[in-house]
């Protein structure tokens with residue numbers, strides 16, 4: 487398959503493994519931010535190919551994993567109302583809330599539908615004027631533009647029975663929060679290719695300047711990841727600190743300007759809660775005042791709903807690279823993909839699911 491097979495070819499993979507081994511002199515802790523990268527690192531055993539001086543830490547870049555229990559409870563509450571059609575990306579349905587998940591709500595009779603695009607929710611709203619159609623708007627900078635476009639379309643076509651339950655979070659503020667946490671030792675980041683395709687290199691420049699930590703944008707295939715590690719190690723060994731792009735086939739210096747404009751028109755930056763981590767200042771998106779009529783939290787009066795995170799799940803430590811999934815006492819015992827205690831065991835990008843599927847020890 488094009489754009490896949492050539493990035494899994496063992497010959498160039500071996501070449502980069504050797505180049506990394508020839509370059510590294512000191513010990514470095516590198517965090518891959520994206521859950522898709524974590525998944526492939528574990529699936530293909532990329533960490534086992536690297537010299538012992540390099541430690542790969544798994545970061546908070548799985549959008550399903552970082553969505554807090556509170557957001558799930560809000561979704562379950564709205565979905566359970568009789569006149570609601572609740573729409574969501576499929577991977578959110580099995581994520582546990584404090585009492586149940588969206589699949590259970592659906593089994594109990596709620597009208598919960600899986601969509602691939604928020605724009606489909608507008609169509610459903612137009613076809614069902616007697617219902618309130620709500621889209622569960624989760625994810626990073628990658629999914630926010632499509633939600634912004636849906637809201638702009640709802641406004642243009644005067645669709646009054648559509649709203650969005652917004653739980654979007656942003657990658658750069660999470661990296662800053664990690665770098666400000668005293669007990670986390672991080673020498674560099676592999677930045678997620680798809681988020682970087684939207685925000686561009688420019689989205690990280692302030693971080694490298696302020697925290698003196700290099701960042702390399704990279705993709706998800708084995709060769710992408712190894713190329714990113716090579717560029718990062720080279721910077722570290724040469725004492726450089728820059729934002730470099732190792733994912734030129736998708737990410738550009740300025741990112742996707744049209745997508746950024748749509749997001750900026752509809753959303754403003756807000757403080758957001760992350761699962762297991764807590765509130766990170768200015769780390770998410772909220773609807774601007776001029777689009778608040780599409781805000782499901784306001785429409786359904788659930789702004790005050792607060793829930794404590796379960797203590798048994800150590801997702802917060804896993805998402806910050808402080809613990810590996812198999813260091814969680816519940817891993818593979820009380821927590822499995824069939825019976826997950828936390829979101830990282832549910833999502834296809836979750837570190838706990840990756841360890842369970844490919845590295846159960």
Ligand code: SF4
Nearest residue numbers: 799801814821828838
């Ligand atoms: S193994 Fe399960 S309980 Fe432990 S951190 Fe992962 S999701 Fe949470």
